[in-house]
Amino acid sequence: MPLPQTEMPGRLQSYCAERGIRMTQQRRAILSVMETAKKHLDAAQLLRKAQRLDASVDRSTVYRTLQMLKRQGLVDELDLMHIHGEGHYYERKLNRDHIHMACLRCGKIMEFVSDVFDKLKRQVERDCNFQIVVSRLEIGGYCNACRAAK
Amino acid sequence: MPLPQTEMPGRLQSYCAERGIRMTQQRRAILSVMETAKKHLDAAQLLRKAQRLDASVDRSTVYRTLQMLKRQGLVDELDLMHIHGEGHYYERKLNRDHIHMACLRCGKIMEFVSDVFDKLKRQVERDCNFQIVVSRLEIGGYCNACRAAK
DNA sequence: TTAAGTGCAAATATTTTGCTGTCAC
DNA sequence: GTGACAGCAAAATATTTGCACTTAA
Numbered sequence: 001m002p003l004p005q006t007e008m009p010g011r012l013q014s015y016c017a018e019r020g021i022r023m024t025q026q027r028r029a030i031l032s033v034m035e036t037a038k039k040h041l042d043a044a045q046l047l048r049k050a051q052r053l054d055a056s057v058d059r060s061t062v063y064r065t066l067q068m069l070k071r072q073g074l075v076d077e078l079d080l081m082h083i084h085g086e087g088h089y090y091e092r093k094l095n096r097d098h099i100h101m102a103c104l105r106c107g108k109i110m111e112f113v114s115d116v117f118d119k120l121k122r123q124v125e126r127d128c129n130f131q132i133v134v135s136r137l138e139i140g141g142y143c144n145a146c147r148a149a150k
Numbered sequence: 151m152p153l154p155q156t157e158m159p160g161r162l163q164s165y166c167a168e169r170g171i172r173m174t175q176q177r178r179a180i181l182s183v184m185e186t187a188k189k190h191l192d193a194a195q196l197l198r199k200a201q202r203l204d205a206s207v208d209r210s211t212v213y214r215t216l217q218m219l220k221r222q223g224l225v226d227e228l229d230l231m232h233i234h235g236e237g238h239y240y241e242r243k244l245n246r247d248h249i250h251m252a253c254l255r256c257g258k259i260m261e262f263v264s265d266v267f268d269k270l271k272r273q274v275e276r277d278c279n280f281q282i283v284v285s286r287l288e289i290g291g292y293c294n295a296c297r298a299a300k
Numbered sequence: 301t302t303a304a305g306t307g308c309a310a311a312t313a314t315t316t317t318g319c320t321g322t323c324a325c
Numbered sequence: 326g327t328g329a330c331a332g333c334a335a336a337a338t339a340t341t342t343g344c345a346c347t348t349a350a
Contacts, residue, residue: 022304022349043339058307063340079229081284086315087339101280112278116270121289123266129294130251130260134231137287139271144279172324172329193314208332213315236340237314 011035012092015074029053030065040078040089040109066090073134081140083107097121101139105146161185162242165224179203180215190228190239190259216240223284231290233257247271251289255296 012031016023029050033041041049043062050057069075069090078089081102099117101110121132162181166173179200183191191199193212200207219225219240228239231252249267251260267287275282 024305024349026306056307060308060341061306064305077232081286082227085338099274101274101278103280104283110278110280112274114270114273114277116266116273120264120266120270120287123264124249124251124262124289127264128251128260128262129297130253130289130291131297132289132291133254134291135287135289136231137270137285139274139280139282139285141280141282141284147279147281174324174330176331206332210316210333211331214330235313 012069012074015072019072021068021072025054026050026057026061027065029057030062034069034075034090034092037091040080040091042087042089044087046090076134076136078136079138080109081138083109083140097135099137099139101141101143103143103146104140105142105149108143110143162219162224165222169222171218171222175204176200176207176211177215179207180212184219184225184240184242187241190230190241192237192239194237196240226284226286228286229288230259231288233259233290247285249287249289251291251293253293253296254290255292255299258293260293 012035013023013028016027016031030046032053033046033049037049043059043066046066047057047059047062050062066075066077070077074093075090076093078091078100080089080100081104083102083104084107096113097117099112099114101112102108103110117137121135124130125132162185163173163178166177166181180196182203183196183199187199193209193216196216197207197209197212200212216225216227220227224243225240226243228241228250230239230250231254233252233254234257246263247267249262249264251262252258253260271282271285274280
């Protein structure tokens with residue numbers, strides 16, 4: 001039986017509990033949406049989905065919760081090359097960093113894990129005497145299908 | 151006598167001329183600021199500096215010119231890990247892509263060129279069948295001085 | 301009990317757009 | 326001359342904040 005590829009739902013809440021972060025009904029709704037999201041969500045989508053679980057959730061609570069999660073290093077903030085406007089997208093941080101590729105034609109988002117990326121980060125830490133906390137590699141271009149269709 | 155490390159001022163205007171892009175007094179002011187900028191500028195700073203060269207330059211012209219330069223692949227848009235708010239920073243694209251590192255404590259921005267980065271991009275193109283147009287690697291963390299001071 | 305969190309409304313910040321007039325080619 | 330570009334003002338978008346009330350621990 002294969003291991004699950006992502007962590008089990010509920011882990012974000014466990015992390016918060018471990019770190020002594022107060023848990024409210026609203027935060028539970030927001031974290032639950034983040035846990036189960038199948039794609040990258042922006043703040044407005046996150047708000048809408050969280051309100052389905054708890055209608056009282058307010059826009060500012062979403063932003064405040066996102067700030068908390070970023071500070072805790074539990075979520076990453078992405079631009080996805082601004083393919084759809086100027087907003088940001090959020091995803092829970094998993095064990096291994098990955099690269100995001102956005103197709104400039106069809107808008108598809110792809111992810112890629114690479115040892116070379118890990119190696120590059122180690123090189124930066126060593127050669128620049130820089131302690132990495134968070135990193136983001138985003139690439140815009142054309143996916144296989146769109147490249148052929150052009 | 152060492153070669154200059156960046157291209158000579160005026161090159162952005164030459165590129166535009168080569169590509170048949172209409173040159174106005176306002177665009178000349180904006181391009182000139184970008185050419186000679188010593189650090190990464192956001193749209194507001196770019197506007198202020200351009201207005202010193204041509205007081206008539208309007209905010210919307212700055213944004214419209216930036217869009218044109220991005221489309222032409224002549225400038226890159228950066229977040230610098232949102233160290234100072236949600237805006238974007240712009241820099242003219244030089245021959246070789248580089249990584250941006252932002253110190254989360256002192257706000258210093260550092261740049262780094264790496265063969266490993268080039269190799270990673272080639273790997274993405276090959277392994278993902280993805281044709282890269284633009285890429286952006288930004289890293290947040292602690293610079294050498296701030297790491298010691300913490 | 302009480303510090304932290306929340307909703308609400310308003311403010312702020314950033315970027316875009318419609319329109320009319322101007323200018324580069 | 327004319328189509329691309331400009332300024333201006335207003336709208337659209339995205340995020341933050343002040344304040345009084347609520348709630349988790």
